[in-house]
Amino acid sequence: MNCLKNLLFITALIGSSFANAHEVWLVKSAKGDDIKLYLGEPGEPESGDIIARLKNAQVFVNDSQSTLALTQHQNYWLAEVKEQGDVRAFIDDLWEPWKMEKTSEQEADKLQAAKLFAKAGRQDTKAKQELEFVPSKANGNTFTLVYKNNPVADHAVLVQTPSQQLKITTDKKGQLTVTNKEKGTYIISSDYPVEGKAVVAGNQVDSTYNIVTISFRVD
Numbered sequence: 127m128n129c130l131k132n133l134l135f136i137t138a139l140i141g142s143s144f145a146n147a148h149e150v151w152l153v154k155s156a157k158g159d160d161i162k163l164y165l166g167e168p169g170e171p172e173s174g175d176i177i178a179r180l181k182n183a184q185v186f187v188n189d190s191q192s193t194l195a196l197t198q199h200q201n202y203w204l205a206e207v208k209e210q211g212d213v214r215a216f217i218d219d220l221w222e223p224w225k226m227e228k229t230s231e232q233e234a235d236k237l238q239a240a241k242l243f244a245k246a247g248r249q250d251t252k253a254k255q256e257l258e259f260v261p262s263k264a265n266g267n268t269f270t271l272v273y274k275n276n277p278v279a280d281h282a283v284l285v286q287t288p289s290q291q292l293k294i295t296t297d298k299k300g301q302l303t304v305t306n307k308e309k310g311t312y313i314i315s316s317d318y319p320v321e322g323k324a325v326v327a328g329n330q331v332d333s334t335y336n337i338v339t340i341s342f343r344v345d
Contacts (some may be wrong), residue, residue, distance in 0.1 A: 214258075248265055257336045267303055273320075
């Protein structure tokens with residue numbers, strides 16, 4: 127069953143919009159002393175055996191070499207947070223690389239793999255991962271989507287508010303502004319495919335499918 131779900135996900139990822147793709151996202155507790163890591167469609171977490179695939183996720187605050195210990199629960203992984211600052215997560219072995227859809231029968235098989243990035247909080251105004259939403263000022267509502275420190279302009283973004291989903295496009299500077307009049311958790315997400323040979327989780331692939339989220343709470 128898990129293999130079937132994995133295949134269905136990959137088919138959906140290649141053949142449909144990002145809104146139907148899986149992602150990971152982080153949610154800090156109100157006190158900020160623990161963090162939950164989720165997997166699923168935007169705001170709809172998976173549970174059970176499916177999230178066991180997150181066992182190798184790297185969750186950290188200030189240093190990617192100093193990761194937090196994670197424990198699995200029914201529909202999330204939990205870590206204790208002792209440092210101040212935004213919390214980030216990264217995983218590149220959630221799925222095995224898959225064959226990309228061919229444009230012709232003569233085309234050689236090409237492999238694609240996924241990298242997933244997440245961040246909880248909006249204090250840091252500099253990116254610490256390859257793909258990240260960066261606030262223009264600490265705790266601000268305007269964000270720049272950056273890939274390797276370069277803005278990603280005119281790009282589709284999904285905003286999950288406490289009550290609805292909104293589709294937004296970044297402007298020429300790679301920026302978007304979120305209106306946060308509602309109390310609750312906001313999740314901003316996007317995808318960014320990158321062509322070119324790369325090694326992802328030890329696998330040689332022809333392109334990389336990057337997925338990123340940022341979450342923050344309004345009280």
